[in-house]
Amino acid sequence: MFNKFSPSTDVTGQTPPKSSVQRSIRAAILSQCKIGAETLEQVWPKKESLIHVKCRNHISIYTIHGEPLFFQQSDGPIYPTLRLLHKYPFILPRVGIDRGAIRFLLSGANMMCPGLTSAGGYLPPPENALPAGTPVAVFAEGKEHAVAVGITKLGTEEMRKVNKDIGVEIVTHLGDELWNQQTL
Amino acid sequence: MSSETQPEPVQPIEVLYCQVCTFPPEYCEFGSSFTRCKEWLKESHPALYDKYYSDEALQSKLGTLSLEAQAKLEKDTAEKEAKAEKKADAALKKKMASQVSIKRMERNKRKFVTAIHGLEAFDVELKKASKFLAQKFATGASVTKNPQGQDEIVVQGDVAEDVLELIESRTGVFKSVPSANVVIVEEKKKKGE
Incomplete structure (x- = not known):
């Protein structure tokens, strides 16, 4: 998503959303990510107004004090940015990839199933299986x-079975253009 | 997920980022400036350096990867690094060759504006610079797009000479601009003049 992105050409406007909209964003984040209300309060205090940075391709980035925290494509799920994820690694369920795949991931490739199912990879156990999406x-x-932050294209159990093609689609990874924008 | 079960906010993990490539240091090896990253880490965080680059660490890092794949990876990294260096060199050269042009433009018979173009190549923040110029000359100054779609600073009034002097003195916002690269350009004659 952020393989090509530069603030001068891709950002079309920055506005603080209405407080009712902010409330619904907050609710959406709380329901989608495993983040407690108190923890969220810490990264996004109630008094601070979120800034909605509108970008091309229907991408919205939500920032506080210029620091990107969450982003979203049209009405899709809200993802935390990688820097936020580093601080609170528990907010998203984790999957792991083997060492051989890192190189490709860092150049923006989507993650194929074998990289996730191999010895170095990690998929949640069957009882915590994740659905697609x-x-x-x-x-x-x-x-x-x-x-990286990604979205599953197959259910984790399906990945084990099929073991082929894209398992996790990457939305942002270390070193992409979103990562390079420390402030917006 | 619910707020009741987590009354205390969870403290964030402070992640150290490499000053050279901005990655967490464990990922430096995949970046394009591995050698410099390593030097930086060795100097500023020797303990971490030992953790990541001591012999055992390197051994265990191999993990499930075969030796050939590892060798290939290393080769790739070296290549990438060389490429990045070359690119940086070229960029620097280009930067040194690029010029800042100061142009006087007629606005309304006896009135002029001065357009300064090409400052961004020397990491000058146009907005700040325009503000500075406006204050200096007590006139209006703004950042506008010229017909070619590039940003330039437009100062009201004929201040070309003064701007040249100011940039050459290399004070304040213009610190990084080499004076040899600044030129005053005569405006091309328009039709009928």
Whole structure:
């Protein structure tokens, strides 16, 4: 999503949304991410107004004090940015990829099933299986911090069965243009 | 998920980021400036350096990856690094070759505006610079797009010479502009003049 993105050409406007809209965004974040209200309060205090940065391709980025925190494509799920995920790694369910895949991930590739099902990869156990279309934090083998944020294209059990093609679509990864925008 | 079960806010994890490539240091090896990242980490966080780049760490890092794949990865990294360096060199050269042009334009018979173009190549913030100029000359100054779609600073009044002097003195916002690259350009004659 952010392989090509530059604030000068892709940002079309910055506005603070209405407080009722902000409330619904807050509710959406609370229901979609595993983040407590208090923790969210810490990153996004009630008194601070969220700034909605509108970008091309229906991408909205939500920032506070210029720091991107969440983003969304049209009406899709709200994803936390990678920097926020580093601070609170528990807010998204995790999947892992093996070492061989990191290189491709960092150049913006989507994650294929074999990279997730191999010995170095990690998929949640069957009892916590994730359905398709879940935002996930992508961790890498032998690394402590998340390397990307993605959305599952197949259910995790399906990934094990099929073991082919795209398992997790990457929306933002380490070193992409969203990562390079420390402030907007 | 619910707020009742988590009365205390969870403290954020402070993640150290590499000053060179902005990645967490464990991912430096995949960046395009691995050598410099390593140096930086060694200097500023020796303990972490040992954690990531000691012999055992390198051994265990291999993980499930085969030796050949690892070798290929290393080769790729080296190549990438060389490429990035070359690119940075080229960018620097281009920057040094680029020029700042100051142009006097007629606005209304006896009135003039001065357009300054090309400052952004030297990391000058146009908005700040325009404000500075406006204050300096007590006139209006703004950042506008010229017909080619590039940003330039337009100062009201004929201040070309003064601007040249100001930039050459290399004070304040113009610190990074080499004076040799600044030129005053004569406006091309328009039809009928």
